Amino acid sequence: MSEFKTKEQKKTFYKSKEWESLRRRALERDNHECQECRRQGRVHLDSKKVEGKRKSIELNVHHKYEIEYFPKLALVLDNLETLCLNCHNKVHGKGFKPAKEKKWDDEMW
Template structure:
């Protein structure tokens, strides 16, 4: 079955079959786009990937262990169990067809809970972004933040309430 994507021309919504990037109407831009991609790839070779892997993804032993956990078959099994338990419905807003599984208490804060099914919840992308921002404030997780001695919240409804309260405070500012 062929795969399709949108034309890269701004404002054009025509569908293009892989591996092309532009529709028939804008195909004259294809060669220039491919040349730019190759130029970028040459300048961002192994050093770029090495920097990403060593300084961002695997910046310390804890982050390296977390990354390895998310690549494990144990995580894949837990993730599938959580999705099926929650019927692919976001536990924060109720949106169906959500395919992301999130740790209720982040493993960066308490890594002993990383493989507990009751610490996992299905979450949509929008809620995941809000929850991550809330975790940075509540637990002090994330790059450059200092971990706080906060109370671990295991209840999705309490977290949802605090996330929305935080979101409303940000919009008023």
């Protein structure tokens, strides 16, 4: 089983074709919108006009269950969530949350 404990392992994973295509599917599923912003009634798109040019810098596809601790969920679409940079930083800034979102567990098991 793959592990993602080190930076190198994660780097390799995030560069893999499997991740790239799954990431795209997650973005499409989430309409290229930050799900956290959407929950809060804000709309946040993946690109905005900066000096007349479209720049797409905003979105991250986040693992709700970190691959470091749940390597089996690294390529599970249901474990992915589109987040803007802001929200993504917030999620990680808060540190690892113990499974608050029970709902997902129930669906999975």
